[in-house]
Amino acid sequence: AQKITQTQPGMFVQEKEAVTLDCTYDTSDQSYGLFWYKQPSSGEMIFLIYQGSYDEQNATEGRYSLNFQKARKSANLVISASQLGDSAMYFCAMREDNAGNNRKLIWGLGTSLAVNP
Amino acid sequence: EPEVTQTPSHQVTQMGQEVILRCVPISNHLYFYWYRQILGQKVEFLVSFYNNEISEKSEIFDDQFSVERPDGSNFTLKIRSTKLEDSAMYFCASRRNLILAGVFDEQFFGPGTRLTVL
Numbered sequence: 184a185q186k187i188t189q190t191q192p193g194m195f196v197q198e199k200e201a202v203t204l205d206c207t208y209d210t211s212d213q214s215y216g217l218f219w220y221k222q223p224s225s226g227e228m229i230f231l232i233y234q235g236s237y238d239e240q241n242a243t244e245g246r247y248s249l250n251f252q253k254a255r256k257s258a259n260l261v262i263s264a265s266q267l268g269d270s271a272m273y274f275c276a277m278r279e280d281n282a283g284n285n286r287k288l289i290w291g292l293g294t295s296l297a298v299n300p
Numbered sequence: 301e302p303e304v305t306q307t308p309s310h311q312v313t314q315m316g317q318e319v320i321l322r323c324v325p326i327s328n329h330l331y332f333y334w335y336r337q338i339l340g341q342k343v344e345f346l347v348s349f350y351n352n353e354i355s356e357k358s359e360i361f362d363d364q365f366s367v368e369r370p371d372g373s374n375f376t377l378k379i380r381s382t383k384l385e386d387s388a389m390y391f392c393a394s395r396r397n398l399i400l401a402g403v404f405d406e407q408f409f410g411p412g413t414r415l416t417v418l
Contacts, residue, residue, distance in 0.1 A: 290343040
């Protein structure tokens with residue numbers, strides 16, 4: 184069963200507008216972590232934001248915020264005031280803490296975001 | 301700021317050849333990972349390594365693959381006899397290993413090695 188679902192293969196947004204990238208997850212663990220990474224065309228994987236399952240507040244990092252709805256098992260990424268440099272692939276990933284100490288990341292298929300000038 | 305480095309950035313090889321992908325994790329990190337991303341697809345976990353041994357490997361990580369930490373700083377992924385389907389971006393990652401559940405313990409990723417098998 185797919186554990187991380189990103190239903191938007193591609194998204195467009197106008198420069199300076201906000202955009203929400205969807206991510207839903209499936210786990211039976213009580214303790215887990217959710218991550219968003221950005222992958223520009225150059226290929227490197229850039230960490231954006233993290234949300235722990237026990238965190239009561241939504242995570243924020245500059246223009247990035249994570250809309251965490253635990254009951255719905257969703258962890259959507261919100262990018263405010265989009266910039267041309269935000270054009271990239273965005274991956275949602277999950278770490279299940281109870282699967283031993285390994286803490287490998289399980290990844291979604293990604294969303295390709297294009298910011299239009 | 302400390303970072304994970306990977307060499308080479310791009311490797312082209314002939315099918316059947318052996319390749320070694322190299323990674324230098326962050327110095328005080330204890331857990332190391334290799335992930336693979338076939339072009340246009342999602343990132344897949346290959347293997348994790350802790351205390352000088354494999355702690356977990358995926359079904360992708362068959363006998364053609366091996367990992368090693370030969371000198372306390374490098375972390376290598378060897379593919380013994382490359383196949384066309386091994387063409388992918390290979391990411392190394394490391395983390396410090398804070399074992400408290402729910403505590404932020406980020407994996408730091410290297411820039412990746414793009415492997416092309418011809």
